[in-house]
Structures are given as structure tokens and as C-alpha cells.
Amino acid sequence: MTDLKHRPPPAAAVDAPPARHPLGVAKRLRTTVKHLGLILLALIMLYPVLWMVVSSLRPNNEIFRSPGLVLDGLHTQNYGEGWDALASPFGHYLLNSAIVVLACIIGNLVSCSMAAYAFARLDFTGKRMWFAIMLGTIMLPIHVIIVPQYILFSQLGWINTFLPLIVPKLLATDAFFVFLMVQFIRGLPRELDEAARIDGCGHGRIFWRIILPLMKPALATTVIFTFIWTWNDFFSQLIYLTDPQMYTVPVALRSFVDSTVNTSWGSMFAMSVVSLVPVFLAFLLGQRYLVKGIATTGIK
């Protein structure tokens, strides 16, 4: 495992002990330049997003004249206008997205952890082949399966319901998370399982009582990634949800763009900001798990 733990926030760099010899001065100068460069780069990276937040608080005509971040006043009307710009208030779409996201999270947690337990701890016929297939499906583009999947779901009468978005998650099709959890379970000492087995536990109880409680970090990673990916997912929500009543946030936002091209950027920015707030919160709360999740599936 790599150490990606949070480092304590930096004490002001200026307080570093005074350099004792010329080499130290050169080194400190280099570090300072490096920090300045990094801060500048970070600012450039985040500038578009910051500017969008600021612009959502500006009157429309000003958005096209003010590349800066300084606000003259708070023009909060954009938020009110944007909220009521579509057929339903924006809260309706937020709620739809929340329902889909919540169901997908539960689906991924249950189905992926079960599959992961089997791959990590059970010995069964053809295990290596199934595992290879599972890994292969991580890389399978959704576009290849979307047409027959759409036909299947439309024959089941599921178009304009949330089922086509949720049911696949209940069936462990997000193989990325299966793999993530397999890696995690493999890192847990097998002695725990053995001891439980000697005490007469079956696989169901070992999974429920021992493995699941120990794999909370992997479950947390799954929750956060599923949240962000489902919240942002546009392709499948665009295809399966065509009734404005069923629109989720991304689809609603897109219909907003098409209906108001270039007329009310302010309210469009306002709703864009609203749509990003949950992602941002998930990022703040779950940063540690996000970073670990990426790093561990990439490396270990």
C-alpha cells in the first residue's frame, strides 16, 4: 500500500528555519518558486469553475464583460429564475437524481460486495475464467451494449422509469467496484475467516459478520464514486428519460441549455452551480476514499 494519508495542512512556509549556508538559500528559493508556480497553476485550473460561481451572481449583461472574480453586488435573482425556468421547479430534478443515485449506491454496495467475496475468498470451478471476464467487462464501453439494452428495457416497458438506470447496478455490472473490493478483501487476513469457520460459521455469516464490517473503507469508496458518477452520468439518463417529469439533473440542465441558448447565462450558470454542489460536497467529505480508490485500483 502506498501512503496517501492526509498530510497536516502546511504551516506557513515562511516560518521555515533560517538557511545556514548559501546552498540552503538556493534550495529555499527554488522551493518558493516551485510553490508559486504550483499555486498559479492550481488557480488556472480552478479559474473557470470559480468564474462560473461568481458569474452566477452577476446580471446577464455583465457576464460578457467581466472576466474577473470581483463582484459588485450579489445578484441572486439568477437562482430564483433558474429554479423556475423549466416545467417543474429545479428541486424536482434534484429529487429525481437523488432517488436514482441512492438506489444505485445501494445496488452497487450489495451486489458488488457479494461478487467480490466470491472472487476473493471462494474456490469454484472456472474461477480464473470468470474473474478474467469480470475484469474484461470493466473496459467494455456502454455504447456497445446500449442498443440491445434499450430494446430489452423498452419491451419491459421501463422507458421513462428509473429502472434501466438502477437494475444494472443491482446486478453488479459496475465491475470496477467488484475489482476494488476484491483487492481490499485479499488484503484482510485469512486467519479471521478460518477462525470463524472453525467456530461453525458458514460463508453467509463470514461475509456478513466478518468481511463486510472490515471492508468499510472499500464500501465508502464505492459509495462516493457511485454517487459522483451516477450524479454526472448523462448518456444513459438522456436515453432512458425522455419525459420531462422524469428528468434528472443532467438531462434537465441540458434541456435548459437548448431552450434558452445564449439568452440567460446567469440562470443557467446558477443551476449549473446547484448541480455541482453535491459533487463538490462528496469530494470534500470523501476525498480520502476517492484518492485511495483511484490509487489502489491503479496500483495495488
Add this chain to the structure above:
Amino acid sequence: MSALGELRRIRGSARGSPRKKDNRAALLFLLPWFAGLGLITVGPVAASLVLGFTDYNLIQAPEFNGVDNFTRMLSDERLYKALRVTFIYVVVSVPVQLACALALAMLLDRGLRGLAFYRSAFYLPSLLGSSVAIAVLWRQIFGADGLVNQILDLMGIQGRGWISDPSTALSTLIVLNVWTFGAPMIIFLAGLRQIPVMYYEAAQTDGANRWTQFWRITLPLLSPIIFFNLVLQIIHAFQSFTQAFVVSGGSGGPSDSTLFYTLYLYQRGFNSFDMGYASALAWLLLVIIAAFTAVNFWAAKYWVFYDD
């Protein structure tokens, strides 16, 4: 080990042990996954192959038309455009994105003050990049009187409508993909942490400068991770959809200059309900991605260095 390393290991490892098997328990635990494999992933892949040889509009029953869909591809001008746009996007944006990711990961050295802050700042765009909101923002930023031109104006440079101009529209999407270099950067960071410090110490003792150290130590030892990132980001880039869809209002315009392959597939399948042709297109995409990945794996023999 990464998913790719895992596949390598499966191929190379010995046959399974003769221990007692847990077939019944495994079947129960894998039941949802097996169902998903049959109904949601592998089943549809097979079904789309069959549909690829039919004419199907969702209303009338599918009708076999032999290889018509595939001969139609040969003379489909928009398909050629879509392929061209997608190839340019993948071949330009992925290497640039990975180069940025590696450069930043190298700068965020062990023990750097404020590492967590920088890491977050550079990673955040990766999480936001695929959202409709950011695509909306991009549409404004690169518009005729958008943020970029406002800033250029301050510097006395005459801008242009970056998105309405067919010669620059794709570049704005490439910039967007490069902007999300944070995720591969984090993978690089973790990889760099695994290179033993003593290698660098030994190199320093031998008088190797930083440049030599980078080429002789960092790059070879990091090559499996560069490979992993390359394969994943290429597959990922081939599937880009949202940005082009929102920026072009679903058309792939101006003059098809942002017509990503997936966008074209969407138009054929879900605007024209030409499901047979869309299935054939989907298979072509799968073959192309598989070919790119295969070439990647083949080329890996010559530049990826495995320590184990």
C-alpha cells in the same frame, strides 16, 4: 496490482489447486453478477452483433439484410468524419493529458508542503469534467464573447468564436479532456511513491543528474503505470460523449467538427431509431477499441518494464 497486471498474472499462473470447492456458495454470491453478465453485458453484446445484420426501427420486427449495414458504412461520409474527429481527439488529448499528469505528479514530490491541497486542486476537475454543468460552462467560455475572448481582449488579442469555428471547435474539447488530468496524476503519484528512494540515492552517489535519473530510474519503473493509464485513458476518450453533445447542442457541429463517434451512434440509434445500423456501428467501435488496446499490449513488450 492493477486490473491489467491482474490479467497478466492470470495468464501466467499455474492451474488451480485441488482443494475442495465452494461451488454452491459461489453460485449464490455470484447470482446477481451472473444475471447481470447475461442480461446487461455479455447478452446485449451478442444481441447487438445479431442486430448488426438487420434492419430494425423498434416498431417492425428486425429484418435480416445481410451485410448491408456494413457496406453502407463504407460509403457513409459522416461515419468517416466521426472516425476522423474521434481519432484526432484520442491521439492528441490522451498523450497531452498523461504528460501533464506525469509532470505534475513529479512536481508534487515526497514531503512537499501543502501536497494535499495541490492534489485536491488538480484532482477536482477530473470529478467535474464529465458533467453537463462543465460542458455548459465550456460553451460559454469558448463562445464568441466568452471568458477566453474577454481575457484575450484585455491582452489586446482579437479572439474568435472558438466553438462556432469548425477549425477550433474540437480543440476546445481536447482542452477539456486535458483539464481532467487529475485522476491519472493520482495514479502516477501513488506509483512514484513505490519507487525505492535508495535507487535515487545510489544514482546520486554515482553522479547521475536529475535528468538521467528520470530517464534511467523513474521512467522504466513507472512504465507499467504509464501503460495502465494509457490503456484506460484511450478507452475512456473513445467513449467521450457529454461534452460534444452539450457544446454542439447534440448536432456534432459546426460542420460535424465535434461529431464524436458515440454522438454519431446516438444520432443513428436514438434520433433516427435506425437500430440495426447503430448496432453495427457499436460493433465497429468495439473492434476499434479492442484493436487500439491490442496494439498497446503488443507495443508494451518494447517499452514497459516489469520489475517482478
